[in-house]
Amino acid sequence: MSKAAEPGSASGSADWPIPGASVGHSLDPIIIACQNGPLLVRGSVELRTAEGEVIPQLRATIALCRCGVSSIKPFCDGTHKLINFQT
Amino acid sequence: MLLKLGGMTTLEALAVSSGPAFTSRGPLSTRLLHAFEYELATEETAGLSETVEETVATCDDVLQDDDVQFSLFLLYGLSYGDVIPGGDAWEWHSGMIAARRVLENAFEGGLRNTVSLPQSRSAHADDVAATLFALTKPDSGPSLSRHFATKVTQLQATEFVVQRSIYTLKEADPHSWAIPRLTGRAKAALVEIQADEYGGGRPERMHSAIFAGTMRGLGLNTRYGAYVDHVPAITLASLNTMSLFGLQRRLRGALVGHLAAFEMTSSIPNRKYGDGFRRLGYGADVTRYFDEHVEADAVHEQIAARDLAGALAAEEPALLDDILFGASACLLVDGLMGQHMLDAWAAGRSSLRIPLPVPRAAERPAEEDVLAKGQSQNV
Ligand code: FES
Numbered sequence: 015m016s017k018a019a020e021p022g023s024a025s026g027s028a029d030w031p032i033p034g035a036s037v038g039h040s041l042d043p044i045i046i047a048c049q050n051g052p053l054l055v056r057g058s059v060e061l062r063t064a065e066g067e068v069i070p071q072l073r074a075t076i077a078l079c080r081c082g083v084s085s086i087k088p089f090c091d092g093t094h095k096l097i098n099f100q101t
Numbered sequence: 102m103l104l105k106l107g108g109m110t111t112l113e114a115l116a117v118s119s120g121p122a123f124t125s126r127g128p129l130s131t132r133l134l135h136a137f138e139y140e141l142a143t144e145e146t147a148g149l150s151e152t153v154e155e156t157v158a159t160c161d162d163v164l165q166d167d168d169v170q171f172s173l174f175l176l177y178g179l180s181y182g183d184v185i186p187g188g189d190a191w192e193w194h195s196g197m198i199a200a201r202r203v204l205e206n207a208f209e210g211g212l213r214n215t216v217s218l219p220q221s222r223s224a225h226a227d228d229v230a231a232t233l234f235a236l237t238k239p240d241s242g243p244s245l246s247r248h249f250a251t252k253v254t255q256l257q258a259t260e261f262v263v264q265r266s267i268y269t270l271k272e273a274d275p276h277s278w279a280i281p282r283l284t285g286r287a288k289a290a291l292v293e294i295q296a297d298e299y300g301g302g303r304p305e306r307m308h309s310a311i312f313a314g315t316m317r318g319l320g321l322n323t324r325y326g327a328y329v330d331h332v333p334a335i336t337l338a339s340l341n342t343m344s345l346f347g348l349q350r351r352l353r354g355a356l357v358g359h360l361a362a363f364e365m366t367s368s369i370p371n372r373k374y375g376d377g378f379r380r381l382g383y384g385a386d387v388t389r390y391f392d393e394h395v396e397a398d399a400v401h402e403q404i405a406a407r408d409l410a411g412a413l414a415a416e417e418p419a420l421l422d423d424i425l426f427g428a429s430a431c432l433l434v435d436g437l438m439g440q441h442m443l444d445a446w447a448a449g450r451s452s453l454r455i456p457l458p459v460p461r462a463a464e465r466p467a468e469e470d471v472l473a474k475g476q477s478q479n480v
Contacts, residue, residue: 048403049227050234056293072306073297077400085372090399092368096239 050101052077052090061088123175124330127168129156133175133200137185146196153200163211164437169204170334170341176201177344181271183325205345209352212342216429224418226411233358233406233428237365245439246370248446249377258381259319260452261374261442263328268340269312270325273298275343276360282353285416290408291357294364294401308397311390318387331453335438342434346427354420357413358427361405366432367398 043057055076061069069088077090081099084091125131129152136146153172160166178184179192191197221232249258273295280291300306313323322328329337346356375391385392410428414421445452 046403048407049230051403052399054400054403073397073400074301075293075297075400075404077396077403086396089396091372091395092399092402095234096369 126171129168129172153203157207164338165334167334170337173204173341174337212430218425224414224421226415229411229414230406246373250373253377264336272309275347278347279356282350286412290404315387315390331455339438354423355427358424359431361410362428362431364398364401364405368395371395
């Protein structure tokens with residue numbers, strides 16, 4: 015049987031690197047700043063309002079608006095494309 | 102051998118229990134429906150290949166031809182669940198596969214001859230994403246979603262849902278066929294999108310299930326195929342495009358491009374569809390599907406453009422043209438489907454081949470007002 019990284023182990027070995035390990039393979043959240051678009055958040059984060067109320071999150075990967083015009087803030091609704099938002 | 106159950110043919114018997122008996126649209130679909138009534142038997146497909154050749158040779162517009170698109174729908178339907186009652190034995194029948202190959206070659210040729218491809222030749226992931234965003238940029242021309250936001254009627258809105266049901270009750274299924282054909286970043290991206298489409302482990306959140314909720318809210322029949330006889334060729338062509346790309350490994354680039362374009366033209370129109378239904382007085386049971394897609398597809402379009410289509414092009418640059426072809430084909434066919442509805446409504450006609458019964462009280466949406474054909478078989 016071939017040698018494989020253990021599930022959940024922190025890193026692959028030098029001779030058997032985990033594919034994609036450079037972008038993270040733990041369950042820590044990753045935020046990707048999409049060109050001319052939202053912030054894509056992969057992994058579990060707790061979103062709260064300024065008052066401290068938890069904002070329900072219905073999916074594993076979310077997109078946070080950074081253009082300011084979304085009608086469903088803090089989430090992106092794609093409207094950045096209508097205003098030609100440039101990052 | 103024709104199986105008779107209490108005086109009914111097998112297909113009729115199955116239709117009562119699990120699905121509708123479809124109505125043929127020409128010589129070819131007549132032959133197919135006739136063959137499907139039988140247990141597997143080669144003599145039932147005698148003459149099929151001649152009929153297929155003749156159908157393709159005499160058809161003017163493969164995208165809008167009822168017999169071609171309905172026959173393709175039936176043949177592709179053999180590979181899905183719930184479309185052809187008792188279809189298991191026919192799925193890999195050589196006569197059926199041969200018929201499908203002739204039809205889908207003509208269909209693919211028709212699509213390739215009609216689409217115009219963007220000029221970008223860079224297979225760098227960011228460039229592919231930028232090309233796809235440019236290709237799918239919201240324009241200001243007439244559109245179905247703008248019609249929804251301003252003046253859609255209750256009957257038109259219901260027709261729209263009937264038209265959409267042909268694909269959406271199977272939402273995401275054709276694109277799942279690409280999963281075992283991709284690797285690395287593109288595969289992970291596709292699975293990430295599909296997991297969300299399929300409800301993230303919660304069946305009641307599957308997009309197809311949420312859409313069924315919209316149909317129920319409108320008093321429509323949610324059983325798959327209940328409205329196939331109602332919809333025009335172009336609506337079947339929309340699903341057939343995805344099945345064509347999905348069932349052939351060779352066309353995985355086109356399938357990925359199709360999904361990217363689909364996701365990238367979804368958020369903004371879905372908000373308008375939801376607003377249209379709210380304006381007509383419908384509640385969250387009906388609008389939830391559209392509202393869900395505003396948020397979901399704003400996520401999916403980013404993943405689809407960059408991590409799926411972009412990464413696939415970077416990994417297999419030879420697929421770039423097909424990625425752009427698939428995206429353009431999605432825009433072409435779904436654009437024609439939308440235009441068909443707008444044209445019919447502008448002329449005061451139904452967009453369906455068989456119109457729905459006119460609701461009793463057009464201004465007051467209520468479940469009992471819009472009754473679908475076959476309501477007694479509702480699930
Ligand atoms: S970033 Fe997408 S709507 Fe603001």
